[in-house]
Amino acid sequence: MTPGxxxxxxxxxxxxxxxxxxxxxxxxxxxxxxxxxxxTTLSKESGTYTLQCNLTSSSPPQESxxxxxxxxxxxTRSPNRQTEYKLNKPRGDDAGWYMCVYTFEMSPxxxxxxxxxxxxxxxxxxxxxxxxxxxxxxxxxxxxxYPHPAWTWHKxxxxxxxxxxxxxxxxxxxxRDNYTELNIMDLDxxxxxxxxxxxxxxxxxxRDQMILLRVRSNLAPLWPLLGVLAEIIIxxxxxxxxxxxxxxxxxxxxxxxxxxxKTNSTNNHKDKNLRQRNTN
Amino acid sequence: xxxxxxxxLGYKPLDGGxxxxxxxxxxxxxxxxxxxxxxxxxxxxxxxxxxxxxSSEIAxxxxxxxxxxYAGGPVSSLLVNHFGSRPIVMxxxxxxxxxxxxxxxxxxxxxxxxxIGVIGGCGLSLNLNASLTIISKxxxxxxxxxxxxxxxxxxxxxxILAPVNQYLLDMFGWRGSLLILGGLMLNCCxxxxxxxxxxxxxxxxxxxxxxxxxxxxNNTKPKIDCMNRAKxxxxxxxxxxxxxxxxxxxxxxxxxxxxxxxxxLSAYAIDQGVEEYSAAYLLSIMGFVDMFVRPATGxxxxxxxxxxxxxxxxxxxMVFNGTCHLLCPLVNSYAFLxxxxxxxxxxxxxxxxxxxxxxxxxxxxxxxxxxxxxxxxIECFPMLLGPPAAGLLVDFFDDYRYLFxxxxxxxxxxxLFLFVMxxxxxxxxxxxxxxxxxxxxxxxxxxxxxxxISS
Numbered sequence: 161m162t163p164g165x166x167x168x169x170x171x172x173x174x175x176x177x178x179x180x181x182x183x184x185x186x187x188x189x190x191x192x193x194x195x196x197x198x199x200t201t202l203s204k205e206s207g208t209y210t211l212q213c214n215l216t217s218s219s220p221p222q223e224s225x226x227x228x229x230x231x232x233x234x235x236t237r238s239p240n241r242q243t244e245y246k247l248n249k250p251r252g253d254d255a256g257w258y259m260c261v262y263t264f265e266m267s268p269x270x271x272x273x274x275x276x277x278x279x280x281x282x283x284x285x286x287x288x289x290x291x292x293x294x295x296x297x298x299x300x301x302x303x304x305x306y307p308h309p310a311w312t313w314h315k316x317x318x319x320x321x322x323x324x325x326x327x328x329x330x331x332x333x334x335x336r337d338n339y340t341e342l343n344i345m346d347l348d349x350x351x352x353x354x355x356x357x358x359x360x361x362x363x364x365x366x367r368d369q370m371i372l373l374r375v376r377s378n379l380a381p382l383w384p385l386l387g388v389l390a391e392i393i394i395x396x397x398x399x400x401x402x403x404x405x406x407x408x409x410x411x412x413x414x415x416x417x418x419x420x421x422k423t424n425s426t427n428n429h430k431d432k433n434l435r436q437r438n439t440n
Numbered sequence: 441x442x443x444x445x446x447x448x449l450g451y452k453p454l455d456g457g458x459x460x461x462x463x464x465x466x467x468x469x470x471x472x473x474x475x476x477x478x479x480x481x482x483x484x485x486x487x488x489x490x491x492x493x494x495s496s497e498i499a500x501x502x503x504x505x506x507x508x509x510y511a512g513g514p515v516s517s518l519l520v521n522h523f524g525s526r527p528i529v530m531x532x533x534x535x536x537x538x539x540x541x542x543x544x545x546x547x548x549x550x551x552x553x554x555x556i557g558v559i560g561g562c563g564l565s566l567n568l569n570a571s572l573t574i575i576s577k578x579x580x581x582x583x584x585x586x587x588x589x590x591x592x593x594x595x596x597x598x599x600i601l602a603p604v605n606q607y608l609l610d611m612f613g614w615r616g617s618l619l620i621l622g623g624l625m626l627n628c629c630x631x632x633x634x635x636x637x638x639x640x641x642x643x644x645x646x647x648x649x650x651x652x653x654x655x656x657x658n659n660t661k662p663k664i665d666c667m668n669r670a671k672x673x674x675x676x677x678x679x680x681x682x683x684x685x686x687x688x689x690x691x692x693x694x695x696x697x698x699x700x701x702x703x704x705l706s707a708y709a710i711d712q713g714v715e716e717y718s719a720a721y722l723l724s725i726m727g728f729v730d731m732f733v734r735p736a737t738g739x740x741x742x743x744x745x746x747x748x749x750x751x752x753x754x755x756x757x758m759v760f761n762g763t764c765h766l767l768c769p770l771v772n773s774y775a776f777l778x779x780x781x782x783x784x785x786x787x788x789x790x791x792x793x794x795x796x797x798x799x800x801x802x803x804x805x806x807x808x809x810x811x812x813x814x815x816x817x818i819e820c821f822p823m824l825l826g827p828p829a830a831g832l833l834v835d836f837f838d839d840y841r842y843l844f845x846x847x848x849x850x851x852x853x854x855x856l857f858l859f860v861m862x863x864x865x866x867x868x869x870x871x872x873x874x875x876x877x878x879x880x881x882x883x884x885x886x887x888x889x890x891x892x893i894s895s
Contacts (some may be wrong), residue, residue: 328735378616399630
C-alpha cells in the first residue's frame with residue numbers, strides 16, 4: 161500500500177467512526193434517559209430517604225410527577241429536570257414501587273421505577289374472635305411491605321403448627337396483595353376453636369400473627385340462668401317463710417294499727433299534722 | 441312555714457324496722473327500671489350486625505322501652521291502688537324477665553320492639569310506680585332519706601349492669617346475654633316479696649284475714665267499682681290542684697333539658713379534642729358522684745331545717761343543675777370537663793333524690809299513686825322530645841355550646857318558676873288554712889252558745 165492509500169484508508173475509517181458516533185448521539189437525543197437513585201431496602205434505622213430522578217436528555221420536560229404503587233402522589237408536580245421525593249423516617253407502609261414520570265410536549269412520556277422494599281409487617285388483625293357455633297367466622301390480617309407477601313394460614317394445635325384441614329370444605333382463604341381473609345363457615349365447637357396464625361412472607365423476611373378463635377356453645381347461657389333462677393327462688397322462699405313465722409306474733413299485737421306502735425317517745429312532731437297515740 | 445299536707449294515713453308509719461328492707465326492695469326495683477333502657481345499648485352493635493338493622497332502627501328499642509315505661513304510669517297507678525304494691529312489683533319483675541327471655545329468641549327487629557320495648561316497658565312501669573308508693577306507706581319522718589336511698593338504685597345499677605352486660609356479651613353473645621339478663625331481672629320479684637303490705641284498717645289489703653271480710657261486698661257491687669276505677673284512671677281533678685300544676689310545669693321544663701347533656705356529653709368532649717376513653721370516663725364520673733349524692737341529699741332533706749322547706753330545696757337543686765350546664769361551654773379543658781361532670785352528677789342526683797319526695801309532700805299519701813302516674817305519662821313527652829330537639833340545635837348551629845345554653849336556661853327557668861310559684865302557693869295555703877281555722881272557731885263558738893242556752 162502506498163503512503164497515500166494508507167492515509168485515505170485511515171481517513172475513511174475515522175469518518176466512519178465519527179459518523180457512527182454522531183449517529184449514536186443523534187439517536188440518543190431522541191430517547192430520554194433518566195438517571196435514578198438506587199433501589200433500596202428499608203431498615204429500622206432508616207432516617208430521611210430521598211428518591212431522586214434526573215432527566216439527562218436535551219429536550220426539557222413539560223412536567224414531572226411521582227407515582228406510588230400505580231397511583232399519583234398529590235402535590236409532586238414540578239417543571240424541573242431533576243425531581244426528588246423525600247420519605248421522612250420511612251416505615252413499613254412507605255414500601256412499594258415508586259415511579260417518576262416526565263411528560264413532554266412533542267413526545268410520549270417517560271418514566272423510571274425505584275423500588276422501596278421491606279420485609280412484611282402485619283398491622284391489622286383482631287386479637288380474638290368470639291362467635292356462636294353454626295355462625296361464620298372471618299379472620300383477617302393486613303400487612304405492609306413490598307414486594308407483596310405470600311400469605312399462608314396455620315392452626316396451632318397441641319404445640320404443633322398444622323396446615324388447615326379443609327376436608328369438611330368449610331374453610332375459604334382469600335388473599336390479595338396486602339390483605340388476607342380466612343372464612344370459616346358453620347363453626348364447629350369441637351374442632352374449630354384455637355389459635356390461628358397468618359403468615360406473610362417475601363424475599364426480605366417473614367412475619368407471623370396469632371388470632372384466637374373462641375366458639376360459644378348455644379347452650380352455654382343455660383347454666384348461669386339456672387343459677388340465677390335458683391337464687392331467686394331461694395330468696396323468695398326465705399322471705400315468705402320469715403314473714404309467715406313473724407305473722408302469728410304480729411297478729412297478737414295488732415289492734416287497728418299495724419307495726420310496733422308501742423313506744424315511749426312523746427316526740428309529737430309539732431310541725432306535722434300527725435295525731436299520735438303514745439301507748440304503753 | 442309551709443304546712444305539710446294532712447297525713448291521711450290514719451296510722452303512724454313504721455319509719456324504720458322492716459321499712460329499711462322495703463327500701464332495699466325499692467332500690468332494686470327502681471334501679472332496674474331506670475338503668476335497663478340505658479345498659480341495653482351495649483348489645484346494640486352486635487344485634488345490629490346479626491339482624492342487619494340500621495342504627496336508628498336499633499335505637500328505637502330503648503326509646504320504645506322508655507316511652508312505654510313512662511306512659512304506663514296511670515295504668516300502674518290504678519293497679520297499685522287496687523292490689524297494693526307487692527303483687528304489682530312481682531308481676532312487673534315477671535314481665536321484665538319474660539320480655540328479655542323471649543327477646544333472646546328473636547329474629548327480627550320488630551319482634552325486639554314488641555318484646556323488649558312494649559312488654560319490658562310495661563314491666564318496668566309497674567315496678568317504678570309501685571316501689572314509690574310503698575315507700576310513702578312505710579315512711580313519713582324519714583321519707584326523704586328513704587326516697588334518696590331508693591332512687592340511688594338508678595346510678596348503682598347503671599354502674600353494676602354496664603360492665604356485667606359487657607362481660608355477658610363477650611362470654612355468651614347477645615342472645616345468651618338477654619337470656620341471663622332476663623333471669624337477673626326476675627330479682628325484681630324478690631324485691632316485690634320484700635314489700636310486705638301495710639295492712640290498714642278500712643282499706644283493702646291483699647294479705648291477712650281482712651281480705652275475707654271485704655270479699656262479699658266486692659262481689660255484689662262490681663259495676664260501681666268499675667266506674668270508680670274509671671274515674672281514678674285519669675283523674676283530671678288533679679289539674680285543679682294548684683300545687684300539682686306548679687310541680688308539673690317545673691318538672692316538664694326540667695325533664696326537657698335534663699337528658700340531652702347526658703346523651704351528648706361524650707360527643708361534645710370528643711369534639712373538644714378529648715380522647716374517646718377519657719370522654720366515656722366523664723359519664724362514669726357523673727354516675728359515680730350521683731350514686732353517693734342521692735342518699736346524702738335524702739339525709740339532708742330529712743333534717744329539721746330543710747324538711748319544711750323541701751320544695752325550695754328542690755328548686756335550688758334545679759337551678760344549680762341548670763347553672764352547671766350554662767357554665768359548661770365556657771372553658772375548654774379536660775380538667776374543667778371533669779369538674780363539670782362531677783357537678784352535673786351532684787346536681788342531677790340532688791334533683792332526682794327529691795323529685796318524687798316533693799310530689800309525695802304535695803299530694804299526700806292517698807293521692808300519690810294516681811298523681812305519680814299522671815306525672816310520668818305527661819313527662820313522657822319532654823323526655824322523648826328533649827334529646828332530639830337538642831340534637832337539631834347542634835346540627836343547625838354546628839356547635840355544642842347552644843345545646844348547653846338551651847338546656848341550662850330551660851332548667852333554670854323551671855327551677856325559678858318552682859321557687860316563685862311555691863312562695864305564692866304556700867301563701868295561698870296559709871290564707872286558706874287561716875280561713876278554715878276561723879270558720880271552725882266560729883262553729884264551735886256557736887255550738888257552745890247553743891249548749892249554754894239549752895243548759
